Amino acid sequence: MTRANTLTGTRLSSGVSAGGRPRGSRAGGTVARILDGAVELLNREGGDAVTTNHIAAHLGMSPGNLYYHFRNREEIVRAIFPRIVEEGLRATDASAPTLTAREFGDRHVQGIHTLWRHRFFFRDLNQLLARDEELAAAYRDYHRGLRAQYRAIFERLIAQGSMRAPRPAADLDRVVTDSIVVWFAWIPYLTSLRPRPDIAPRDVVEGALHSFLVVAPLLESGFASESRAVIEEHGRPRHRRP
Amino acid sequence: MTRANTLTGTRLSSGVSAGGRPRGSRAGGTVARILDGAVELLNREGGDAVTTNHIAAHLGMSPGNLYYHFRNREEIVRAIFPRIVEEGLRATDASAPTLTAREFGDRHVQGIHTLWRHRFFFRDLNQLLARDEELAAAYRDYHRGLRAQYRAIFERLIAQGSMRAPRPAADLDRVVTDSIVVWFAWIPYLTSLRPRPDIAPRDVVEGALHSFLVVAPLLESGFASESRAVIEEHGRPRHRRP
Numbered sequence: 001m002t003r004a005n006t007l008t009g010t011r012l013s014s015g016v017s018a019g020g021r022p023r024g025s026r027a028g029g030t031v032a033r034i035l036d037g038a039v040e041l042l043n044r045e046g047g048d049a050v051t052t053n054h055i056a057a058h059l060g061m062s063p064g065n066l067y068y069h070f071r072n073r074e075e076i077v078r079a080i081f082p083r084i085v086e087e088g089l090r091a092t093d094a095s096a097p098t099l100t101a102r103e104f105g106d107r108h109v110q111g112i113h114t115l116w117r118h119r120f121f122f123r124d125l126n127q128l129l130a131r132d133e134e135l136a137a138a139y140r141d142y143h144r145g146l147r148a149q150y151r152a153i154f155e156r157l158i159a160q161g162s163m164r165a166p167r168p169a170a171d172l173d174r175v176v177t178d179s180i181v182v183w184f185a186w187i188p189y190l191t192s193l194r195p196r197p198d199i200a201p202r203d204v205v206e207g208a209l210h211s212f213l214v215v216a217p218l219l220e221s222g223f224a225s226e227s228r229a230v231i232e233e234h235g236r237p238r239h240r241r242p
Numbered sequence: 243m244t245r246a247n248t249l250t251g252t253r254l255s256s257g258v259s260a261g262g263r264p265r266g267s268r269a270g271g272t273v274a275r276i277l278d279g280a281v282e283l284l285n286r287e288g289g290d291a292v293t294t295n296h297i298a299a300h301l302g303m304s305p306g307n308l309y310y311h312f313r314n315r316e317e318i319v320r321a322i323f324p325r326i327v328e329e330g331l332r333a334t335d336a337s338a339p340t341l342t343a344r345e346f347g348d349r350h351v352q353g354i355h356t357l358w359r360h361r362f363f364f365r366d367l368n369q370l371l372a373r374d375e376e377l378a379a380a381y382r383d384y385h386r387g388l389r390a391q392y393r394a395i396f397e398r399l400i401a402q403g404s405m406r407a408p409r410p411a412a413d414l415d416r417v418v419t420d421s422i423v424v425w426f427a428w429i430p431y432l433t434s435l436r437p438r439p440d441i442a443p444r445d446v447v448e449g450a451l452h453s454f455l456v457v458a459p460l461l462e463s464g465f466a467s468e469s470r471a472v473i474e475e476h477g478r479p480r481h482r483r484p
Contacts (some may be wrong), residue, residue, distance in 0.1 A: 126433055140435055174455050178424055191368055193382055213416050217459030228324030
């Protein structure tokens with residue numbers, strides 16, 4: 001799992017506060033441990049069949065102790081979801097006055113990390129949403145926010161001359177959608193094609209490159225090359241096996 | 243269901259031979275009826291929970307009679323699958339010496355018809371493949387054929403001067419993949435965003451437009467406009483309500 005560590009071993013897997021509880025408290029620590037353990041199990045092959053009992057056993061915790069914090073699997077997934085939201089909205093934040101080519105490439109790399117860390121979520125998305133209306137509603141809010149911010153990034157790139165505006169103007173929304181669709185669909189797409197879903201970090205780098213290529217033809221050529229280089233840099237062996 | 247008929251009322255929903263059996267025979271007729279009824283039920287909301295008993299009841303047929311032809315739901319889906327394959331390979335056939343802009347647009351429209359007619363398949367893809375290894379293997383063959391033919395179409399367009407070759411050359415495969423990913427992911431994407439999955443023919447026309455836009459920036463501009471007009475024509479009200 002050396003390669004997996006490369007993509008998971010950054011700030012979020014170790015430093016995030018879980019479920020909004022204070023990180024330092026004992027309860028907060030247990031909750032974070034449950035969520036981290038759950039993500040680990042859910043991400044494995046067959047993870048869609050993982051139950052709260054599996055998670056408790058995996059953590060060497062009594063089912064009763066886990067039940068004290070989460071009554072069912074849906075509550076656990078619902079508590080993991082804010083991590084995905086936070087990462088997605090940070091990667092598409094467009095509040096800075098300009099966006100360099102390196103930063104634009106970096107946003108794609110951040111997207112890679114999210115896909116990899118929470119690949120169960122993207123793999124099982126529609127089943128998870130069908131099981132839990134509260135999650136489905138939260139997901140729609142998230143998607144709306146993500147779209148709006150991604151569009152704002154493109155508008156910024158157009159305003160600063162790094163991207164040409166699509167014609168007709170309604171195509172800007174379509175390009176935003178295409179980038180998002182490729183990003184969201186990448187893990188399910190790979191899953192459909194493999195006898196065993198042995199998805200590796202290199203695969204998600206390819207996914208970021210595919211998502212980038214949807215918008216690349218609209219970018220100013222120097223800007224496009226520089227952004228692309230940042231993404232490709234993350235697919236190189238020295239990044240995968242430090 | 244007036245709008246549904248517009249997209250389903252062409253040759254395949256009425257004229258296809260089912261499961262390879264002779265269309266004129268009594269057994270072939272029953273098989274075709276079972277497959278048509280199954281597609282109808284599977285396409286509905288909650289269709290992933292449809293059983294062989296539901297299908298028999300829907301057709302006013304005894305479970306024993308259905309069982310004579312298909313032992314389980316997997317066998318039914320496996321018998322529907324060749325229809326999807328046949329349509330996909332026909333829509334991406336590149337054996338003609340040239341491809342006009344109208345024809346290229348028409349290929350996208352054919353893709354729309356397939357998505358719409360068999361939307362259950364694209365909606366539930368990974369669950370269906372996880373349940374049935376034989377289907378999963380057949381699906382991988384289909385995907386390989388589809389990719390190869392789609393790439394051949396792009397090579398033809400490049401050779402006849404209707405499309406510029408992407409740089410680096412490896413990006414041609416990525417553009418092919420992006421078009422295919424957007425096409426395959428469109429129905430699941432819409433499903434994830436709707437409180438009720440009320441997918442309409444207009445939505446799949448938008449999907450074809452989104453898939454087209456992945457390659458559009460690489461097309462010669464006159465060719466692009468003409469292809470696009472063919473797709474948009476199918477989204478107009480007179481096409482939806484004849």
